[in-house]
Amino acid sequence: MEEKFGSRNDVIMAGLGGMGVLSAGKILSLAALKKYRYVSWLPSYGVEKRGGLCECTVIFSNEEIASPIIDRAQSLIIFEGSQLKAFEPRILSGGIILAESSGMEDGREARDYKIIEVPGLEIAVSMGMGQINNLILLGSYVGVTDAVPPELIEEELEIRYKTRKEVLKRNQEAFRRGIELGRTVEG
Amino acid sequence: MKNDENTRKKELVCGNPRIWKDPPGAMMYCSGCQHPVIHRIISEVLEEMDIYEEAICILGVGCHAFIQVSWSIDTLSCAHGRALDSATAIKRLNPDAIVFTVQGDGDCLAIGAGAFIGAMTRGERITTIMYNNTNYGTTGGQLAPTTLIGQKTTTTPLGRNPKLEGYPVRAAELAADFEGTVYSARGSVNSPANYKRAKKYIKKAFQKQIDGLGYSFVEVLSACPPNWHLSPVDCIKRIEEEIIPEFPLSEIKG
Amino acid sequence: MAERMFVQGNEAVGWGALYAGCDGFFGYPITPQNEVTQWFASEFPKRGKVFLQSQSEVGSINMLYGGAAAGFRVMTSTSSPGWGLMQETISHCVAAELPCIIVLVQRGGPGAGSIRHAQMDYISVTRGGGQGGYKNIVLAPASVQEIHDLVQLAFYLADKYRNPTIVLADGILGQVSESVDVKTIDFGPLNEKDWALRGIGKQKDGKCRLINSAAGVLPVPPYPNYISWLRHMDEKYKQMEADELRYETYKAEDAELILIAYGYTARVSKETVNMARLQGLKVGLIRPITAWPFPYDIIREKAIQGCKFLVVVDSLGLLIEDVKIAVESRADVGLVSILDRHLPTDGGMIMPGRVFEEVKRLI
Numbered sequence: 001m002e003e004k005f006g007s008r009n010d011v012i013m014a015g016l017g018g019m020g021v022l023s024a025g026k027i028l029s030l031a032a033l034k035k036y037r038y039v040s041w042l043p044s045y046g047v048e049k050r051g052g053l054c055e056c057t058v059i060f061s062n063e064e065i066a067s068p069i070i071d072r073a074q075s076l077i078i079f080e081g082s083q084l085k086a087f088e089p090r091i092l093s094g095g096i097i098l099a100e101s102s103g104m105e106d107g108r109e110a111r112d113y114k115i116i117e118v119p120g121l122e123i124a125v126s127m128g129m130g131q132i133n134n135l136i137l138l139g140s141y142v143g144v145t146d147a148v149p150p151e152l153i154e155e156e157l158e159i160r161y162k163t164r165k166e167v168l169k170r171n172q173e174a175f176r177r178g179i180e181l182g183r184t185v186e187g
Numbered sequence: 188m189k190n191d192e193n194t195r196k197k198e199l200v201c202g203n204p205r206i207w208k209d210p211p212g213a214m215m216y217c218s219g220c221q222h223p224v225i226h227r228i229i230s231e232v233l234e235e236m237d238i239y240e241e242a243i244c245i246l247g248v249g250c251h252a253f254i255q256v257s258w259s260i261d262t263l264s265c266a267h268g269r270a271l272d273s274a275t276a277i278k279r280l281n282p283d284a285i286v287f288t289v290q291g292d293g294d295c296l297a298i299g300a301g302a303f304i305g306a307m308t309r310g311e312r313i314t315t316i317m318y319n320n321t322n323y324g325t326t327g328g329q330l331a332p333t334t335l336i337g338q339k340t341t342t343t344p345l346g347r348n349p350k351l352e353g354y355p356v357r358a359a360e361l362a363a364d365f366e367g368t369v370y371s372a373r374g375s376v377n378s379p380a381n382y383k384r385a386k387k388y389i390k391k392a393f394q395k396q397i398d399g400l401g402y403s404f405v406e407v408l409s410a411c412p413p414n415w416h417l418s419p420v421d422c423i424k425r426i427e428e429e430i431i432p433e434f435p436l437s438e439i440k441g
Numbered sequence: 442m443a444e445r446m447f448v449q450g451n452e453a454v455g456w457g458a459l460y461a462g463c464d465g466f467f468g469y470p471i472t473p474q475n476e477v478t479q480w481f482a483s484e485f486p487k488r489g490k491v492f493l494q495s496q497s498e499v500g501s502i503n504m505l506y507g508g509a510a511a512g513f514r515v516m517t518s519t520s521s522p523g524w525g526l527m528q529e530t531i532s533h534c535v536a537a538e539l540p541c542i543i544v545l546v547q548r549g550g551p552g553a554g555s556i557r558h559a560q561m562d563y564i565s566v567t568r569g570g571g572q573g574g575y576k577n578i579v580l581a582p583a584s585v586q587e588i589h590d591l592v593q594l595a596f597y598l599a600d601k602y603r604n605p606t607i608v609l610a611d612g613i614l615g616q617v618s619e620s621v622d623v624k625t626i627d628f629g630p631l632n633e634k635d636w637a638l639r640g641i642g643k644q645k646d647g648k649c650r651l652i653n654s655a656a657g658v659l660p661v662p663p664y665p666n667y668i669s670w671l672r673h674m675d676e677k678y679k680q681m682e683a684d685e686l687r688y689e690t691y692k693a694e695d696a697e698l699i700l701i702a703y704g705y706t707a708r709v710s711k712e713t714v715n716m717a718r719l720q721g722l723k724v725g726l727i728r729p730i731t732a733w734p735f736p737y738d739i740i741r742e743k744a745i746q747g748c749k750f751l752v753v754v755d756s757l758g759l760l761i762e763d764v765k766i767a768v769e770s771r772a773d774v775g776l777v778s779i780l781d782r783h784l785p786t787d788g789g790m791i792m793p794g795r796v797f798e799e800v801k802r803l804i
């Protein structure tokens with residue numbers, strides 16, 4: 001990734017309200033801030049805060065970010081498999097889509113991007129928690145792209161869940177599982 | 188004025204208040220208008236309480252606002268009805284100032300109703316002196332919220348009809364109803380005795396502000412001879428016979 | 442020393458104001474700028490500064506009138522319907538020569554319109570939207586950093602000219618978060634506010650101050666009458682035009698087609714310029730940073746050189762009127778408007794890809 005896109009990374013995350021799309025994007029942004037000169041995070045969601053379509057665009061770069069709004073990104077993270085089709089047009093050629101495998105429909109056209117199915121929900125359930133697949137997906141993204149050092153994300157998690165040790169632990173575990181998953185796929 | 192400590196401390200027994208400019212602002216008013224009389228009370232109170240150096244006056248729009256050219260304290264003339272909004276900000280930013288609004292009944296109760304309610308809701312530590320002459324003086328004697336039932340104005344040529352124009356608003360009672368209001372009274376200047384009483388009310392109102400307790404309000408009845416189509420003497424009679432029964436004089440709160 | 446932070450556009454208004462030495466914020470809740478009000482509510486009182494939620498936008502602007510008259514740095518923030526409500530007293534502020542800042546985070550209109558981003562108040566903002574025909578400097582940031590910077594500049598310019606200054610943002614800029622260097626920016630010295638109301642005991646000369654907005658009713662010293670006062674105002678506006686024009690040009694030097702945009706659509710347009718340049722197309726951008734005064738001259742110059750223009754704005758046009766004034770019929774002026782959003786909803790926005798299509802069509 002680094003070579004192909006230089007010192008810039010951009011990713012569109014999409015899902016439904018309540019899935020932790022925006023917060024995953026925020027965590028990534030804050031982590032990236034420690035490594036990159038410029039970071040932008042643009043949320044977009046429907047009128048209903050829960051259950052409606054929800055996406056954010058995160059860009060981090062050492063060059064000035066011309067626009068926080070982009071049509072297509074190097075990476076897509078799809079939090080709800082059934083939305084893959086709708087968001088496919090927004091990946092750059094040569095990019096990577098990480099998609100939640102549950103809810104995914106068959107019959108996609110072959111295109112010039114790589115798709116990685118992440119059984120985030122399944123893993124989360126096997127870990128006994130449904131609310132953490134956003135971090136499994138974020139972990140996979142970091143595992144695959146190495147866009148930010150994982151420690152920076154972990155630091156962010158520690159700040160975010162400073163007073164809620166249990167939640168912190170769960171999120172860290174989920175994030176680490178995601179990383180592992182991402183690295184295996186890449187290998 | 189600041190350097191003139193000695194003269195300031197002496198009791199003034201006659202003549203104009205010291206903070207009045209020469210020639211006095213009363214020259215701008217119709218003969219028999221009682222607005223300058225109320226201005227005079229405020230000036231006397233500011234001097235007697237020795238707070239005129241900290242005072243900032245915020246004016247509404249109407250005949251009452253002519254005072255801006257006739258006294259020498261810091262004064263802000265506002266958008267119509269908004270004096271209490273502007274006063275709010277000044278007091279919040281400069282809590283040591285003595286901040287008071289001078290407003291007419293139309294300015295305070297019609298166009299300025301939102302600002303009036305807002306300031307009382309928040310219990311702003313400011314003082315309002317509202318002049319009530321039961322009509323819009325400056326613009327030629329139109330219906331005001333305080334116009335009496337049956338009173339003829341240029342926009343109620345047949346007299347105020349409650350079915351069409353509703354009923355007079357009693358501002359001092361309304362103000363008293365707010366928890367943020369710590370003092371509310373209604374006075375008049377139609378007799379020397381009432382002059383003294385009104386002055387006492389205004390003094391108390393300022394004292395509440397100095398004590399930092401909340402919003403204080405004094406309504407003062409005022410004559411408007413040209414628009415009432417009465418001689419100055421008959422205006423005083425009207426106040427006694429028609430207006431005071433409708434707007435009773437008293438301390439309603441505090 | 443700058444502190445590097447990750448800040449939402451709406452919050453950057455607060456940081457900018459804080460570092461500009463703002464004394465008081467007066468505001469009324471309205472979407473999509475609620476984070477501004479909330480920021481001041483949580484950050485100002487603990488620093489000994491004034492935050493007050495007014496009873497309406499009419500209340501807010503009249504609080505600014507008072508606070509400014511008393512010599513304080515005061516501001517409010519609102520969105521389009523609130524902007525409409527404030528017009529009367531913005532005009533009074535101009536007339537009374539009271540410096541204050543109004544941040545307008547535009548949303549869709551007319552009426553209650555939408556609660557999302559748009560750029561539909563351009564004309565009322567740049568033409569003096571209230572009674573009497575007046576001018577305010579209008580600063581139009583296009584990034585979160587620039588919101589922070591221009592809020593500070595706004596305070597400086599307001600004090601310099603004793604006039605309200607408008608910061609013109611939009612719902613996208615309000616919602617986006619970006620990395621920002623937070624710091625005080627020094628614009629140079631300003632005159633003391635010896636005209637402000639403080640109570641005569643605090644006036645250096647012991648003389649009273651009177652501030653009013655009716656120069657035609659009561660002459661305002663040193664102007665003997667209304668017309669001489671208007672002449673003074675006219676000179677002030679002319680000085681603002683001469684000295685305060687700000688704009689950015691981006692790859693405009695050799696451009697055959699120039700995009701013109703402010704605010705969030707200027708960012709989208711910059712991306713479009715980059716896309717076009719990758720394909721060897723000579724496209725550039727002129728971005729007004731002051732929407733008033735407007736950069737007519739540079740646009741006219743480009744028109745004389747034979748450039749075409751494409752206005753990119755999230756409204757039905759508005760901005761295009763200024764561009765047409767500038768080019769004086771010398772050049773074609775195309776438009777990508779709110780009708781070209783990628784979704785036909787209030788959540789849709791103008792995207793670089795759509796602008797690029799239009800670029801390819803025009804060039």
Ligand code: SF4
Nearest residue numbers: 217220250324411412
């Ligand atoms: S019109 Fe009425 S209120 Fe105005 S100055 Fe004359 S008498 Fe006084």
